[in-house]
Amino acid sequence: MPLYKEYDELTLRKLQEIELGILKDFVDLCNKYKIDYFGCGGTAIGAVRHGGFIPWDDDIDIALPRKDYEKFLKVAEKEYGDKYRVINTRKDPRYPLTTTRWMLNGTKFKEDALKDIPCELGIFLDLYCFDNIADDDKEMKKQGYAAWFWGKLLILRSIPRPVLYFGGWKSKLVYACCRAAHIFLKVFGISGRSLYKKAEHAAGRYYRQDTKRMAYFFDPTPFTSVVQKEYIFPTVERDFNGIQVRFPNKLDAYLKPRYGDYMTLPPEDKRHNHPPYELDFGKYGNETKAET
Numbered sequence: 001m002p003l004y005k006e007y008d009e010l011t012l013r014k015l016q017e018i019e020l021g022i023l024k025d026f027v028d029l030c031n032k033y034k035i036d037y038f039g040c041g042g043t044a045i046g047a048v049r050h051g052g053f054i055p056w057d058d059d060i061d062i063a064l065p066r067k068d069y070e071k072f073l074k075v076a077e078k079e080y081g082d083k084y085r086v087i088n089t090r091k092d093p094r095y096p097l098t099t100t101r102w103m104l105n106g107t108k109f110k111e112d113a114l115k116d117i118p119c120e121l122g123i124f125l126d127l128y129c130f131d132n133i134a135d136d137d138k139e140m141k142k143q144g145y146a147a148w149f150w151g152k153l154l155i156l157r158s159i160p161r162p163v164l165y166f167g168g169w170k171s172k173l174v175y176a177c178c179r180a181a182h183i184f185l186k187v188f189g190i191s192g193r194s195l196y197k198k199a200e201h202a203a204g205r206y207y208r209q210d211t212k213r214m215a216y217f218f219d220p221t222p223f224t225s226v227v228q229k230e231y232i233f234p235t236v237e238r239d240f241n242g243i244q245v246r247f248p249n250k251l252d253a254y255l256k257p258r259y260g261d262y263m264t265l266p267p268e269d270k271r272h273n274h275p276p277y278e279l280d281f282g283k284y285g286n287e288t289k290a291e292t
Helices: 009-033 039-048 066-080 139-159 168-187 192-203 251-259
Strands: 063-064 084-087 100-104 108-111 124-133 213-216 225-228 236-240 243-247 275-281
Touching: 009 066, 009 100, 009 124, 009 243, 039 063, 039 236, 039 243, 039 251, 063 066, 066 084, 066 100, 066 124, 124 139, 124 225, 139 168, 139 192, 139 213, 225 251
Parallel strands: 063 124
Antiparallel strands: 084 100, 100 124, 108 275, 124 213, 213 225, 236 243
């Protein structure tokens, strides 16, 4: 399953343009309700290296602390229910990811990895919920592995062959285990919603405690997105393709542990995007439809 596929230039430009419109509405809503957030992952790299999108990137990644994440979900439906739709496993137990998508109504975007999922998916903003984590490393590992385990079972329930970031004999072994887990979960009728609740419960174990770190535990490996809060807050505005978007206040300290030399362009075989199985701009593409 490819991790990177080139778009034709016009399709990618239109997709990014629509996503920037979604981002603008998101920023305006967060400013109105004093919701804190920060651009993360490739979006953060793009902001510092390119002043906006990484040239080949096809999505925008936004992180929110748990309390701001929950607040956003409430006000987004109230303010923009006619224009956007929220999808996560709370809303639709067929959705197999631990992220939330804020999707533009009247559009379609279903990446190849999700082509068999029976959910209507549109062009979206990807929202990552960051939870407080234990200051003690041993307790943090317990918390992280538990959350990661339930989150991966949620994916395997619907996707027997998930995207892996490595190949060779290891990938063959992992895919065999994934297939076995998928069959087990289906045969015994374990619901996506129950797995999602277990994952959220594990990740949110320290919700009421004031901790020095927070994390999103559901990356391919569980401790990739562990961050020091002092590197993030107070968040600061940076230009992202002409929009003032909030990012970590110590962006280098946030990015370098995860990406190393993030200012150097990676070779093509190390690039990552989300090759779409179905892509439809609806009225936002002047009634045109494009597929790649």
